[in-house]
Amino acid sequence: MTQDIQIKSVTKVFETGIRSRKTAVDNLTLDIPRGEVVGLLGANGSGKSTTLKMILGFLRPTSGNILIAGVTAGTRASRTHLGYLPENPRFQRFLRGRSILEYIGRLHRMSGAGLSRRCTELLELVGLEHAGGERVQGYSKGMIQRLAIAQALINRPKILIFDEPMSGLDPLGRMEIRNLIARIHQEMPEATLFFSTHILSDAEALCSSVALLKQGKLKVNCPIAQLIQNEPENYELTLTNVSPALQTELAAAHSLTASPLGFSFSLNGTAALQKEIGRLSAAGAKILSVYTKRGSLEKTLFSDSARETA
């Protein structure tokens, strides 16, 4: 499999004082295959942004090296393959959305009708076709984020690097950006997307694999399906229309919790779930929801006992 990003034994040490040093990334080795969506997970200060900045060449590794599509990171040639979305994108406020895309396109040596067509395509893709002629100073945070995604795509990059693409957005804005990223991957299946996040549900929804950093060290690097596969099958049922006899019966068998909607209880295993659904329906109870509990992914990733599969 072709590797688009190869991080080889990279360490980054910052000098934080005359005699004090901080190791932000510690001997990191990671390969990102072509066409994959890979999430770089970790708590604040775990080295996610430092890793992305070394890939982009803003920071130089203290030791080790990084290759982007076979070219050393930090060179101009390596950046021709990249599209980058920073964590807090900022634009010149007086420029219009479309002018910003044209400006960025020209920095990629694009021009004329081709550039104009690409700007129109991207404004449509990110849902800003109506606002392309407006000054950025009137944009909401969500619109700025979408414009920043559009500028990252202007050169049809092979590799997309997104630094916390959903951070600072409200739930609706997060959902929009998540859907947009999924659409980008659908329309550019050959492009590699490497993004940092500390929101696990985003990684779960978008990534084919994840890498977890903890205090600068790689703790987990595996397909997300592998993490989910190992999860126990836990379900939570919520019921209403429960007769007193059924309530007594359920309370004896399960740990029943009263909720504003009725009652809820947990079950282990799909077979037990199917059996219980049949019984409850026959007894006249109405099943309001069946929720699959996946909370253990979070535990898997952030617990001290996280497996070292790297």
Added chain:
Amino acid sequence: MNALRIGWIAIRELIHERFFYILIGFLGASIAFSLLLGQMTYAEKAKLTFDFMLGSTHLILVLFSIFMGVTLFQRELLSGSVSMILSKPISRASFLLGKFLGQIGVQAAMAFCMGALTLGICSQFDGNFSVLATAQTVALIYAESVVLTALTYAFAVNTGSLTTALLTLALFSVGHMRQVVDSAFRAGENPWSWRLGRTLIPDLEIFNMKSLASYGQSLAGTEFFWAVAYALLCLGFYLALALVTFERKDIAT
């Protein structure tokens, strides 16, 4: 080519935000000052107005070169917006040069407009004005502002906004008093630190011919040429310092 594109955006940014306000302010203050002088004095009115306008041009360009340098270049470094541009296939040198060219382009337009306004207003009085002397004075004020802009960028790459502004203002002051400090040291022992300072700190008095111009006297061609050559030398030194440091800098924002 990318430097010119970045420079063009920098020009638009400066024009959009500050350029016209400064010129309108300068024009308003000049007219108000000349009207006020008309009430107070007769004989020296033309000379005082001329001196005031050249002094204002100098002050405005010096402050513009320092504070706009901090705003235009350093704010972008500190806020992290620089990362969007530097992730494109352009060199760091193009980014820095682009910002620099944009800023000195706007300063050139300001110097030209202020010089033209000075001549326009002062030609209404019966004074001993030389167009050549005024043009030379404004050109040298501009040359000084370009040197200070390069100095601001050299500091801005390495330090914070306040430190950059204070250091550049300090070197501006010492640069105009170099001969005074030099003679003070010469009277005693000439320490190595001042000898080093003399090498690194520009002699900004070379660009000051305001008092000559107010008596209608211009510089000889060779003197003017050497002043411009000195400005180019200082500019090259400070800009090269900024470029080399910026190329090696870790951009962590």
